[in-house]
Structures are given as C-alpha cells and as structure tokens.
Amino acid sequence: MTTPDDATLRDDGLAPPRDVGRVLLIACGALAREILAVKESRGWEHMALACLPAILHNTPDKIVPAVRAAVAKHKASYDKIFVVYADCGTGGQLKAACDEMGVEMVEGPHCYSFYEGNAAFAAREEVTSFFLTDFLCRQFDAFVVKPLGLDRHPELRDMYFGNYEKLVYQAQIRDPALEDKAKACADYLGLAYEYRFTGYGDLETALAAQA
Structure with missing residues (x-):
C-alpha cells in the first residue's frame, strides 16, 4: 500500500485517453498529503494527482527531467496539467521547462516560501x-x-x-x-x-x- 510519503511515482485517479475538464497535478511527493487534504476540503473531484519522489529534492538536477517525463506521459489524457513544484533549487530551469511545455507551476523559490x-x-x-x-x-x-x-x-x-x-x-x-x-x-x-x-x-x- 502506498502512502503520501512514499518516495515513488504514485498515480491517484488518473484518467483514460482523455477526460474533458480534468486537471492533472504533477507534484512533489512531499506535498501529497497536503494536496489531498486541500482537494478533499474543497471537493475538487476534477483534479487528479501524480506524485514524483520527494527525495528528488536531494538532487535538484533530477527534478526537471522527471517533470518533463511525467508531462509527456500524461499530457494526452488531460485538458490541463499543473506542476506543483516551486523552483526547488533548479535555478530557474523548471520554470523554463514548464514554459516550453506550455504548463503552469507554483510560484516561489521553495515550499517554505509558498507555505508562509x-x-x-x-x-x-x-x-x-x-x-x-x-x-x-x-x-x-x-x-x-x-x-x-x-x-x-x-x-x-x-x-x-x-x-x-x-x-x-x-x-x-x-x-x-x-x-x-x-x-x-x-x-x-x-x-x-x-x-x-x-x-x-x-x-x-x-x-x-x-x-
């Protein structure tokens, strides 16, 4: 059984070929528990969640390739993808990649900043x-x-x-x-x-x- 703290890719309710109106959140695993809590409290059933390993924060150079791969894997199945990462030590590379792929992401340098x-x-x-x-x-x-x-x-x-x-x-x-x-x-x-x-x-x- 997986949990929000698992350092593995975890898909939550991912849709088949294309589900009109669905949004996929590609997120850091360190945010999974909080994202699910917000989703439940707001009743956002149109949002699905795919989490990348939280341990990527120890090797920020691996975040951008992992996000690129996740977007490529799921972009055909969703009307919109939102990347739930801040810059997280990528030196602006994640923002550049998201702009190139046509997806939005959370603003801020890291989660400590956007939480506060x-x-x-x-x-x-x-x-x-x-x-x-x-x-x-x-x-x-x-x-x-x-x-x-x-x-x-x-x-x-x-x-x-x-x-x-x-x-x-x-x-x-x-x-x-x-x-x-x-x-x-x-x-x-x-x-x-x-x-x-x-x-x-x-x-x-x-x-x-x-x-």
Missing part, C-alpha cells in the same frame, strides 16, 4: 533559519539525518548547521505530536526553536486557481 506566503517569506530574510514542514518533521531521519550522515558521524552536525541560529517549524496542521517532534529536531541540531502555523498558504491559492 511568498511575499511574507521574502520580507523576513531569514538566512540563518533552518525550516521544517509537516512532511520534513515526519521524515526528519530519512531526509535530513541519514542523507547528511549524522547518524554515522554526529560530529558533522556543527559543520552543517553551525551557521544556523534557529529551527522554524512551519506547521500545515495543528498536531501536538508533530510539535513535540519538531522541538526534538531543534534540540538534536542544537538550534533555537520557533513554531509558526502557516496552514497551506500560497499552495492552496495556487490550486484554487486551477479549480
């Missing part, structure tokens, strides 16, 4: 903050600890995080267990802790524009 609201995030200029979302809080070991080798070489912590001052937990839902986990992550990294409830921010706004 791109304008509000840019105004803060928090270069010494390390951010967690609900997804990263749940997947902290798999996406932070193990890829950086901190489980094997804890002495690397200060090398990676020595220039950070605080961990900011941007919460999409109110969950005391996740708050406790985020505090533990801050302690593990030796950082001050700040909690911000963002909800779905500009993600929901971007999806609403496709409704």
Whole structure:
C-alpha cells in the first residue's frame, strides 16, 4: 500500500485517453498529503494527482527531467496539467521547462516560501533559519539525518548547521505530536526553536486557481 510519503511515482485517479475538464497535478511527493487534504476540503473531484519522489529534492538536477517525463506521459489524457513544484533549487530551469511545455507551476523559490506566503517569506530574510514542514518533521531521519550522515558521524552536525541560529517549524496542521517532534529536531541540531502555523498558504491559492 502506498502512502503520501512514499518516495515513488504514485498515480491517484488518473484518467483514460482523455477526460474533458480534468486537471492533472504533477507534484512533489512531499506535498501529497497536503494536496489531498486541500482537494478533499474543497471537493475538487476534477483534479487528479501524480506524485514524483520527494527525495528528488536531494538532487535538484533530477527534478526537471522527471517533470518533463511525467508531462509527456500524461499530457494526452488531460485538458490541463499543473506542476506543483516551486523552483526547488533548479535555478530557474523548471520554470523554463514548464514554459516550453506550455504548463503552469507554483510560484516561489521553495515550499517554505509558498507555505508562509511568498511575499511574507521574502520580507523576513531569514538566512540563518533552518525550516521544517509537516512532511520534513515526519521524515526528519530519512531526509535530513541519514542523507547528511549524522547518524554515522554526529560530529558533522556543527559543520552543517553551525551557521544556523534557529529551527522554524512551519506547521500545515495543528498536531501536538508533530510539535513535540519538531522541538526534538531543534534540540538534536542544537538550534533555537520557533513554531509558526502557516496552514497551506500560497499552495492552496495556487490550486484554487486551477479549480
């Protein structure tokens, strides 16, 4: 059984040959749970979801080819495709690819920005903050600890995080267990802790524009 956190391509209700009025969301797997929650709350049954592996964020150069392949695979079956990624470390290449393919994407540099609201995030200029979302809080070991080798070489912590001052937990839902986990992550990294409830921010706004 797959879950929204699975690092595999997962299709949700993909349509046969062409279903008039249907929109396909090609999304980062790290956003799957949140997208499904917004879809359900808004009753957007015309939207289908295909998720690419969330772990692609550790190798941003692979995001654009993966999105291109997904668009090519599904473009004949949907009236519209919307790419639910921000720039995500691609240096503008994802936006250029989407423009070339004639599909739209979420605005912003990354999910931390659009969850908080791109304008509000840019105004803060928090270069010494390390951010967690609900997804990263749940997947902290798999996406932070193990890829950086901190489980094997804890002495690397200060090398990676020595220039950070605080961990900011941007919460999409109110969950005391996740708050406790985020505090533990801050302690593990030796950082001050700040909690911000963002909800779905500009993600929901971007999806609403496709409704």
